[in-house]
Amino acid sequence: MMKKNHDGGKVKIPKDAYDTVIVGAGPAGVGVGIALQHVGVKNYTIIERDEVGSSFISWPEETRFITPSFPSNSIGMLDLNSIAIGVSPAYNMRIEHPTGVDFALHLKFLVNELQLPILENTNVNSIKKTGDFFEINIDTSVIHAKNIIWAAGEYQYPSTGIFQGSENCIHTSVIKKYSDFRNSEYTVIGGYESGIDAAYHLAQKGKKVCVFDKNCPWGEETSDPSVALSTFTFERMNDYNFQKNVTLNANTTVKSVELVNGKYEITVEGGEVYFSDEKPLLASGFRGSHSCISHLFEARQDGFPMLTEQDCSTITDGLYLCGPSVRHDGHIFCFIYKYRQRFAIVAKSIAESLGLETDEFVAAYKSWGMFLDDLSCCGKECLTC
Numbered sequence: 046m047m048k049k050n051h052d053g054g055k056v057k058i059p060k061d062a063y064d065t066v067i068v069g070a071g072p073a074g075v076g077v078g079i080a081l082q083h084v085g086v087k088n089y090t091i092i093e094r095d096e097v098g099s100s101f102i103s104w105p106e107e108t109r110f111i112t113p114s115f116p117s118n119s120i121g122m123l124d125l126n127s128i129a130i131g132v133s134p135a136y137n138m139r140i141e142h143p144t145g146v147d148f149a150l151h152l153k154f155l156v157n158e159l160q161l162p163i164l165e166n167t168n169v170n171s172i173k174k175t176g177d178f179f180e181i182n183i184d185t186s187v188i189h190a191k192n193i194i195w196a197a198g199e200y201q202y203p204s205t206g207i208f209q210g211s212e213n214c215i216h217t218s219v220i221k222k223y224s225d226f227r228n229s230e231y232t233v234i235g236g237y238e239s240g241i242d243a244a245y246h247l248a249q250k251g252k253k254v255c256v257f258d259k260n261c262p263w264g265e266e267t268s269d270p271s272v273a274l275s276t277f278t279f280e281r282m283n284d285y286n287f288q289k290n291v292t293l294n295a296n297t298t299v300k301s302v303e304l305v306n307g308k309y310e311i312t313v314e315g316g317e318v319y320f321s322d323e324k325p326l327l328a329s330g331f332r333g334s335h336s337c338i339s340h341l342f343e344a345r346q347d348g349f350p351m352l353t354e355q356d357c358s359t360i361t362d363g364l365y366l367c368g369p370s371v372r373h374d375g376h377i378f379c380f381i382y383k384y385r386q387r388f389a390i391v392a393k394s395i396a397e398s399l400g401l402e403t404d405e406f407v408a409a410y411k412s413w414g415m416f417l418d419d420l421s422c423c424g425k426e427c428l429t430c
């Protein structure tokens with residue numbers, strides 16, 4: 046089969062080409078895969094470097110979801126942690142705040158139950174667009190696709206190297222469990238969700254913890270949990286052991302961490318120096334997997350990919366982004382209950398490019414609050430009392 050490319054020249058359509066390849070089998074990849082199945086796209090696959098839900102499997106053992114699960118589906122309101130219409134992790138698992146492993150099992154259940162097409166233990170090394178097709182370089186060969194949905198997440202791409210000597214710290218994303226920590230005092234650099242989570246679990250074990258943050262996350266006024274700490278975290282900060290053992294240092298930027306005579310010297314802006322016997326824990330967030338394919342996106346001022354209204358790259362037709370790195374104006378889609386509302390936008394765009402009918406699909410997803418195409422309703426603050 047031959048097809049004309051944008052320049053009027055002829056490009057050969059590879060016989061093995063998928064209509065769509067999804068990269069990553071976390072909640073974003075699995076969720077958008079289910080939406081593709083619902084809209085009737087058949088010739089697609091999910092490529093996963095490890096196993097379904099592998100980022101969640103790597104969470105520290107004690108870490109739990111901060112967003113609660115509740116089986117509210119019977120009145121048409123999706124469980125906050127659900128990635129598909131009609132599904133409730135709360136109902137499946139009988140757990141309100143799942144651990145990473147709990148949630149990975151839930152994702153595996155969905156993949157098996159819905160028989161989603163998936164290639165596990167297959168890393169996507171690079172992507173190139175030639176004519177109307179993407180060449181996807183995987184471990185063993187090259188595969189082709191008309192569209193790619195990039196859903197490779199953030200967790201496996203931590204933000205390190207942010208100050209001098211940050212290699213002397215341990216990033217929270219590589220911690221297996223806090224119960225392995227044997228010393229009596231620890232330093233945590235970064236005071237958003239991961240940093241406070243680390244401080245909470247260490248404080249529960251009676252450790253003294255000193256937290257530094259360049260801002261004041263626990264003092265943010267907004268009601269948006271993408272910016273402020275979550276209710277679950279504020280509640281844990283009121284815990285007796287947290288109050289007794291944790292010291293919070295706001296507006297304190299760490300400039301360097303040096304190992305001198307077996308002690309870690311932590312220098313903050315202004316020159317003050319703190320000491321720690323143990324490697325400081327780095328809770329500095331994530332640079333995100335989109336950094337691996339940044340040549341295929343225009344960058345916004347904040348470094349996140351610039352997207353069309355369909356969450357497609359503005360410079361590479363057919364390349365979509367799903368998951369926590371999706372940004373539109375000031376809206377941050379970093380939680381499941383936020384970015385899941387964009388799965389159907391992407392699925393609709395791909396289905397229409399293949400000539401499929403989407404009206405019923407859109408109506409069903411809209412009725413479940415899973416089709417957010419009007420962003421003017423976002424960003425509202427809650428009433429305060």
Ligand SMILES: Cc1cc2nc3c(=O)[nH]c(=O)nc-3n(C[C@H](O)[C@H](O)[C@H](O)COP(=O)(O)OP(=O)(O)OC[C@H]3O[C@@H](n4cnc5c(N)ncnc54)[C@H](O)[C@@H]3O)c2cc1C
Nearest residue numbers: 069070071072073094100110111112169197198368380381
């Ligand atoms: C401590 C912590 C607590 C959190 N709590 C919550 C919460 O309570 N509620 C909530 O909604 N969100 C929470 N989040 C955020 C949530 O974890 C993310 O939204 C979610 O993991 C993003 O899903 P994803 O599918 O985009 O990425 P991931 O879950 O990271 O999945 C990406 C997948 O892509 C695969 N992959 C990566 N690169 C490649 C490649 N090159 N080739 C092939 N495969 C690849 C990975 O193996 C992985 O399986 C939390 C995050 C952290 C760190």
